[in-house]
Each structure stands twice: as C-alpha cells, then as structure tokens.
Amino acid sequence: MLPFQPSTPSMSLLYVEDESIIRETTASSLRMRFPSLGLYSAENGEHGLQLYRKHRPDLVLTDINMPAMNGIVMAQEMLAIDPSAHIIVISGHSDLLYLQDAIRVGVKRYLLKPLDLQLLFETISESLSRLGMERQVRRQEQYIKMLSQAMEQNSTMVAIADSKGDIEYVNGKFSEFTGYSSKEILGRNLRHLHADDAAFAGFDEIWNRISAGKEWRGESTNRKKNGQTYWEAASIAPLFDSEGCISHFVTIREDITKKRKRQDEMDRIQKLESLGVLAGGIAHDFNNILTGILGNISFARNLVNETDQLKVLLDEAERASYRAAQLTRQLLTFARGGKPVKKQVSVRHLVDEALSLALSGSSVQGVVRISQSIHAIEVDAGQIQQAFNNILINAVQAMAEGGTVTVEAENVRLDQGHELGVEPGSYVRISFADEGRGIPARNQKKIFDPYFSTKPGGSGLGLASTHSIITKHGGHIGVESSPGSGTNFICHLPSTGEVFSGSADTPKDGINPDGAGGAVLVMDDESVVRQVTGNMLQSLGYRVTTCINGEQAIDCFKRAKETAAPYLAVIMDLTVIGGMGGKEAAQHILALDPRAQLVVSSGYFDDPVLADYKEYGFCAVMPKPYKVSDLAELMNSLSRSRPGTTAQP
C-alpha cells in the first residue's frame, strides 16, 4: 500500500442532444442518479465541442444526428484533442450506418434509441468506474516515478534487498560513491555491503535484529571498490507486506568521513587538554625536584678536579637530568592550555633553525623550498620551533640509512567550508617530507596520541606536543604516509597575509663566569630549590638570603633597603602554594624600589608571565631546572646592568 494516496477529483459528463425535451428529462434523470457528477449539456455538436474545449469533461454522451455539427464529426474533433477521450454515442436505428464511422474515429461505446435509462445508468457507472481506475493507475504511476526520481537523485546511498537480504535495487548515488555499478551489486547479499572485515563479522548481529522486524542504525568503516576506506552512517529497516511479513529491507547510507575526522580531531584535542592539566601539575613538582638534582650535580661538578674520575660520573648524571628536564618540557607544552605568546616571525628563519638543530650530526640532508613571497606567521617562536623540531627528529630517526627531508612552504587561503576545521583565512602550508619507512595506516590515527611510540625508548610525546602547539596556534597538522614511500607532515598555520618585515632575533650573550659579588635574595617554597640555588650562588661569590614566599621576600627587601645593603637581584618563584607568588610580590617590591632587579623563575616554562616577563616588571627569566653556569650567566648580565653601573644592559 502506498503511504500517500492522491485524492480523486469528482468527474464530469458532457451531454449533447438537439431535442430539448429529451435533453432536459435525460439530464435531470442523470442529476438524480449521479448527484456528484458535474453535468454540462449542449444542443448540437458545435456547442458540445466548445464546452469540451472549455471544461474537458471526463465522459461525453452524444446523439449523432444534430444540426450545425453532427455527433460523429464532434467526436472526431474531440478525439483529435485528446485520443483517450471517452465518448458514448446514442444512435437511432436510422443512424446505424453512422455507427461504423463512430467506431472508425475511435468511439468505444454506443447505446440505441429509444434510450433505456437503466442501461444508460449502468453504462455511465461502468465508464466512470473504469475512468476512475485508469486515473488512479495513472496517478500511481506518476507517484512511483516521482519516488524513484527522488531515490535516484537522493544525496544518500539507498539499496533495497529482498527478504533474504539479496539486493534488488541501488540508487545512482550508491554506484557513484562506492564505484560499484548496479550490475556488480544486484543479486549480492546485504552482508557484502560491509566490505570492512570487522563490520562484516558483526553483520550476524545486524541480521538478527532486522530479520526480527527491527530497524538497525550504526556507524562503521567501509571500503569503496578502489579500496579507499570511508566512514558511513547506515540504517537498515525492514518493509512489510499486507500480511505483516518482511518483504524487503531498505538500507540508507551516508558518507560521514569528514564529520568523523572532525570529531576525532575534537576528541584528540580534548584528551590532550585533560592530560595536559594532569601533566602540568606533575611537571611543576618535577621541575622543582630537578632543580635540586641538576643544581647539586652542576655545583658538585665545579667542586671536583677536572681530572677526577667523579667528574665523568657527574657529567653522566647531569646529562640524565637534562633528558628528564627535556621530557618535562614536552609534557608542559600541552599542559594547562598555556597560551602561546605570539610575535611576527619569518617561516624561513624558523625552518632553518629547526633544520640545523635536528639534522646536526646525522647523515640526513635538508632541502628547503620556500619562496621570498612567503607570508610571515604570528607565533610563539620557541613553541613552533619545538613543534618543527619534533617532526624533523622523527624524520631523521625514520631514515637511519640517511636520505633527504624536504621542507616546503606556500601561501594558501582556506575558504568557508574547507576540510581542516580551522577558521577560514590566510595560512602558510608547511610540509616536511622524508624518505623513511613510512607509517602504516593503522598507526596513523594514533601517532598524535601521547605515549604512542614504536621506538625503543621513545616517549611518544613528540607529535602529541607538536599537535598541541599547532592547534593552540589556530593551525592544523595532518599526515600523509604509505609504508615504503616516506612520510609527509603538513602543517597549516595562520599567516599575517604579508611578507615578513622584521629582523631575526639577536643571539644571546655568552657565558662569562667571572662572579661579581653582591647580595641575592632567593624566594622559593621548595627547600631543595632554596638550598641548591643558595649553594650555587655562594659558589659564584654572592651573599645569599632565602625566604619561602612573597610576604617574606617583601620584608627582606624592605629591611635590606633600610640598612643600605640592597639586593643586587631577587630570584622569585612564580607559584607559591598557600602564599604570595612572585608575580604579586614583584609589584610590592617595585613599589619600594622601581629599579629593583627581579628575576622570575618557574617550572612552568610556558607560563605567559615567563614569556612576557617585562610586562610584569621582571628583568630576566630563569626557567627551572637550571645549573651553575645558567646562574652564572644570569648574574653576569645582572651585574652589568646593576643600577648605578655604566655597562650596557
């Protein structure tokens, strides 16, 4: 049964008769017998034809012998207008010869005079019901045509199978999208539409459900004829016959690959964010501990003789501590949603720096193809360099026998509706292509997950932090790889839309461990940090006072100022649990002495205060963990810029 029944409009009849008494009595009998039938009457063929043209009645009942135009000529004209016109001729015995003409022109029925009313009624009833049926069939045909057109032009894939699941119909979209022609699919079982092995194995469960008369809906991966995998949302619903038995199954499928990719990306970002919160907390404590370890080692190293065997052991311990510090750094990159502190930089400069760092000491060649017209990007240079570095180190590791890594960059515009899920606008597309062993398809989804690594000793944090850095910059990172033919990482970063106009950063001062003397206040809530920093500074020739929070630091500073023995510098921890931290304390101290040299130190190397320290009144940064030579370098530069000296800052 069709769910939609087009309504049948009421029918009409044209009655043509020149004898007015007969016409009127017959017409009134017809009205009484068929009250819902529209009735037009005419007194001759000409008038009849006029009314036919105007009203197109469903049925025509006509006398033959009439003035102006006889019934046969009129019927012929009407049939010329509509070959399916339904005409009944009433013929007297004297007109019998005309009947042959009537049949020749296409009149299908006739009645003889004198008119038997009962027979007339039966004939009309019969004609009306035949016409009604014909009309219904025609409408249903149109309706089916409309449905099949809708099915064919539908943007979803539709397949219809019989009660055994053998496919009887697939629409155009199905063939177009999957690459299977209807010839290749018809007769195959629904089960084989699940080309993916896992989905194929799960089909028994689906079959149990749908053959029990229930609808099934789900999302799964599937494969096109050319082997390409895609995600689809599918539903399979049973259709029932008039006895309530399953006659067919209709399956509707939609390609949701883009949607799934976007969802996967969102899930990944969310996962990284929550992991970041955890990692951030751990890394902070870890850096304090490492400051203790690294500081003491570097301090101890300075106390032993160059030729002492102990020095080798301490060097080894220092290297191990550095590796631990590096790991913490990676962890912190995606910790706490630390916002990148951006400035305009040159893509070429960043790529060159990252390449020289990552390729040094390896047998891998770097090729850079970046034109002069490349636009500048506004990024946290340190973070992006780390991101590029992680990609390049992987490339080097993937080419143990040597090879080439090619870095290319170009300007692109991402318009509304592009596939990357970032804001439309101007971007720089940077690709890093290596000639290594490639990444198997099953791993490609996992490589950005933290702790996913296929390398012995790999932490699996490189690409997780790269992903985090790039997305925090409003960019996108993707990978293209097939085993044996190398890997290509493609980054999109928002660009300024203009060529870089600034200059590269100037190099930092070198280490000058000449120890200058003076008083230093160290504020940190971790005793191990206070102790080791104090020891290191003392070994460099400074007098050291330590305190545990901002309140104490302000106090110490005030007292030192009053006794005319001010501090050369105050090294302050940024975060103090349960007390005033460095950011707030700095404001109070600067209120006492605007020229105070305040150094901010933190385990959160990505904290915006560290990146923008001058804004907060600090004159230098000391990220944890640090060792003696780092402190020496810091103190040298502070001694040179000590208030009252003439040295350059």
Ligand SMILES: Nc1ncnc2c1ncn2[C@@H]1O[C@H](COP(=O)(O)OP(=O)(O)OP(=O)(O)O)[C@@H](O)[C@H]1O
């Ligand atoms: N260029 C590449 N070629 C082949 N495989 C790669 C490439 N880049 C990444 N991979 C794969 O992705 C995995 C994850 O990379 P990621 O950089 O996150 O971690 P890792 O290199 O294993 O460890 P680490 O934390 O030391 O970087 C690698 O173990 C490797 O299997």
Ligand SMILES: [Mg+2]
């Ligand atoms: Mg790596």
